Amino acid sequence: MMLLTNFKNPFYKLILLILIIGIFLRFINLDKKIYWHDEIYTSLHITGYLSNEWKSKLFNGQIIGINDLQYYLHINPQKTLNDTLNVLAIDDPHHPPLYYILVRYWRHLFGDSIIVIRSFSTVMSLFVFPAIYWFCWELFQNSIIGLITIALVAISPFYILYAQEAREYALWTVIILISNSWLLKAIKVTQNHHNIEPKIIRCWLIYSGLNAISLYISFVSVFIIIPQTIYTIILENFRLTKITILQGISILISVILFIPWIVVFICNYEQYQRSTSWTKLKIPSWEILKIFALNITRIFFAIDQEFETLLNYLSVIICLILVGYAIFFLIKNTSIMCWGLILCLIITPIVLLVLPDLIIGGIRSLSPRYLIPCFIAIDISIAYLLGSKLIDKNTKNIKIWSIIIAIIISGGMISSAVNSQNDTAWTKVISYSLPEVARIINKTQSPLLISDGNGYNSGNIMSLSYLLNPDVKLQLLSNTKDYQLPPGFKHIFLLSPSDEFRLQLEKQKGLKANFVFQDIHLNLWEIEH
Template sequence: MHHIKLAPSWLRFLIVVLLVIGIFFRFVNLERKVYWHDETYTSLRISGYTAQEVRQQLFNNRVITGTYFDKYQRPNPEKNLGDTIKSLAIEDPQHPPLYYIIARFWVQIFGNSVTAIRSLSAFISLLVFPCVYWLCKELFRVPLSVPFIAIALMAISPIHLVYAQEAREYMLWTVTILLSSASLLRAIRLESKNKQLAKKHQASNPIFVWGIYAATLALSLYTFLLSGFVALAHGFYVLTIAKFKFTKIVKAYLLASLAGFLAFLPWILVVLFNFSQLDSATSWTKMPINFITLIQAWLIQLSHIFFDLNFGFENPLIYLITPVILILVGYAIYFLYRTTNEKVWLFIVLLIAVPALPLMLPDLLFGGIRSLSDRYLLPSYLGIQIAVAYLLATQIYSGNLARRQIWQMITVLVITCGVISCGVSSQTKTWWSKVISYGNPQVATIINQASRPLLISDSFGINYGNVFSLSYLLEPKVRFILVKEEKIPKISHQFTDVFFINPANNFRQKIETSYKSKLNLVYQDNYYSLWKLAKPRI
């Protein structure tokens, strides 16, 4: 490792270019992609209303316009910051309040447009670059190009772009993971030094840095509950390098961790008191899935780190790409293990494995799709990207000329794949990350083509979030009837086309019987369907 020098000027220039490209893609076309189901819940929390209140006020079998949705998608005088926190505690305890508090203030300053709310995540994503630089400098103490390569990979990483353009907490979570990890490594390093040397500057004082670790751990927990797995990885790391002895470093770590979790105690109590609601809100993760499909999905998720053109299982190209990326990642981890000391490779391996295994193993043993949400695996993706950055940074300088040229070409290929992926993603109206709202742009196009359309929906399952998502895409001429408990709505003659979102079989039969007309399927995907009433006889 010691023979590797700082990045040459040409490489640093390339990093700057890639950084500019990455920043550009984070802010371009922020409003283009569908504002999907989960993002409408972000806006709901910002407004301070609960979904139950919306159901009582909107789902009343009356004809309304799209403007009725606005009240529940922005801050308003009726609700305050306390209501935002309360709505999360009551209905979404799996989502701690830090991001939503920041988002509420952000929207109050910059407005509640899709561009404005998503720009918060885009700006937060820029903090990833200095944070990953700090983490890599703490991991690789000798002069290396690793921090620069890591910044480049994350700047043009498709998975980072996805969440940098989404009104959710996942970019803030990424930043807090990097900060807590870097501060932990720095605190351990300073604790190992002579006390007199460590106290020369406050920033070099191990007590001060342990305080930073406690604070960033608490911030990470208040951003996303799965930060607990990252904290667990940190704990395993500290105990392992201490040879499972109660050393000074272990004692300092335990005190800092205890401080971080004590700061998070109020929300831990919220989760415990509302655990049934949390279990209900996350019940979708227990959906059964075929074993082969699960493995295929994992491989596709792995490819999202470096290359993503929105390919699904049906595209044969994915079966060529994913094995290549799997080999690259596998070799990167092996190379890291063989060429670095335990304090380096162990940290990265634990960062990859500990957050992932509690999600993957239950899916393998008991069934479910816990591990099929890329956002839950962001800590593991960070570890993988750092491992690959180390591999590329070392290999483009090592060995004979032919070997260096091969690895330089591999590096260029990885970078090219990322840039192409970001370019394609920036021009589309939907993406795999929109999941249950993936087809909403197409659904909206169908409805908007009608001259006087009426859209009818209940609040069951995903319908509630999707009708809010559609309200961002539908033209002002569209009217809505939001039904309660599958009550048969009264449909006026003034509407030329009547559409239904995801009508249950019983409800569909009631409609057909009541209006003596057939409901025809006009759109269907894996998550929901759109039906059209053929000729309503009122």
């Protein structure tokens, strides 16, 4: 509304233009990027197929086609909502059901294509704009800062990529923004009344409901509830006050509402450990810090897998300096009511994710989706810095700050525009190179792709089904013992085979496995026969 009523002002015109471009970039080429491993499991959860169910039908050594793979990714009228809940409980108990329930109904309403399933996240991502404006207003009561934050988020390659992904994180972003805004509102309402009136109770009950919804979208919502609690305790000087008591009761209500899925999680805890075993992988500490710094930079500029370039290093260093100064500037120029929550949102995920990875090992912090609360707080800090410099008439070097804003906005815009034309992105992680794998296989005549259940093969094979030519055949194996190559294929490929399976094949007379392609997550071999 403010953009419309102030449309004659060049600043508001610019913000509106950036917002329109950001919305356009969210919807363009929704089906261009690879439908990657994790999105495949979104479809499998929605359709209601248990892992054992579809793997037993596909990984049985028979020669199958692309359509055989995709059968399990499409709606089956015989599968109900109960099947979806059952799959989540048994196969992925660490993924609460709300997002999957909503997308299931979305899919029934609008169709079964990649565009449709991704469009739910895209539409949800549009609610980020009013939500983040409201959050900034509750913090600063300044429309300029809110509008600059909208501009930063609108053209951010990070938020655009997650807005185009069939996962729960766009929806989660909206809810955590509303939750933070409502917390600030509840605190202010409580501070303005001596007695606990119905209005106060209503505010805190809504806050409870928002946190419960957030938990039913993602377990990572603890990274919102914990910093909110720490913030309130600090704000009240570590005293037991109306606000700390009401927030404590509110969080308790949220947890009680979430108990049904907590029970599911506890009952299937072993499956959770198996599903998240990848987080225990140990890599050098400097590598963790490097990727964490890189992910912060990706809020503003799209830096893909390659990091070993001078330009990328400079971008990361400059961004970290700017972020550090923005946080310092925020603390120096606002009250704890403002900077306290922002700082808690930044520090808590770092303490709970990055530090454990550095101390005991693991790669939890390398998944930037878990750091969304931290990144939102960083965006708001940057927006406060830039907005303050623009509206302060005494600010020296205002032209320099205007140039900095122009660089950030144009850099994000160009990055996102380039990203929109690519068939993969750094967020696709373990499936990043599958388009290249598909190109290699599609160039050959009469190809057969063989794979076992090693590593991420199950999801990646499903993902490849959207990229391979219809004439490509597949043979998926659950047991590779005494395996013999089938006749009638000119080119035979192996996708990320176990070393045992590959060496077993090479022992057969006249066979040799030639390396074709690899990245850190997958490899492709061709059998010379």
